[in-house]
Ligand SMILES: [Zn+2]
């Protein structure tokens with residue numbers, strides 16, 4: 001199984017878990033032609049698209065994706081706000097597992113300024129357990145037997161604090177960021193509180209343009225975990241099989 005990064009920032013998020021036979025789209029926050037290109041124009045290979053929440057950088061093409069014949073899965077709060085209905089719109093809820101082809105998905109509630117945001121624990125025989133969490137300033141859960149992790153590291157508290165001192169960030173904006181997105185510091189706490197012994201890859205996603213430092217983030221998480229650590233960039237493909245332990 002490969003993880004393809006189609007987009008990963010506030011301009012658009014979309015990720016593809018893909019093997020020779022099937023694919024799961026995570027988020028559709030980029031235009032449909034960009035998704036089509038990423039799957040080599042074989043859209044029928046995408047068995048479903050799971051969406052975390054209603055912000056456009058995560059779901060801008062949700063209606064086009066459904067029109068193209070792909071089932072989407074999101075919370076009731078998300079689908080209602082986006083005015084999405086019909087047989088392609090599947091309501092999912094926190095702590096209720098469902099399957100999309102060979103992918104088993106367990107949604108859980110995320111902490112974000114959205115109607116009913118979710119994170120996902122995805123299981124596939126090839127990848128093992130994949131944690132996907134974005135747009136969540138905090139995660140109260142511990143996950144068992146993780147094999148791969150895709151986690152937001154949006155900003156650094158240090159960068160935000162130094163911007164505050166210089167007056168180059170407004171207090172309301174600082175508060176909004178702190179109460180909606182995951183900092184590198186929180187990301188590291190989350191990683192530390194989980195058993196990483198079977199983890200192969202850690203992919204840092206949704207890095208903010210102005211408030212992050214990709215090289216430093218990767219370095220710090222590598223030092224903390226001794227794993228394969230990546231900062232997600234569009235066009236990147238990562239081997240996402242679980243390690244043969
Ligand atoms: Zn976002």
Ligand SMILES: [Zn+2]
Pocket residue numbers: 053055112114135
């Ligand atoms: Zn958001």
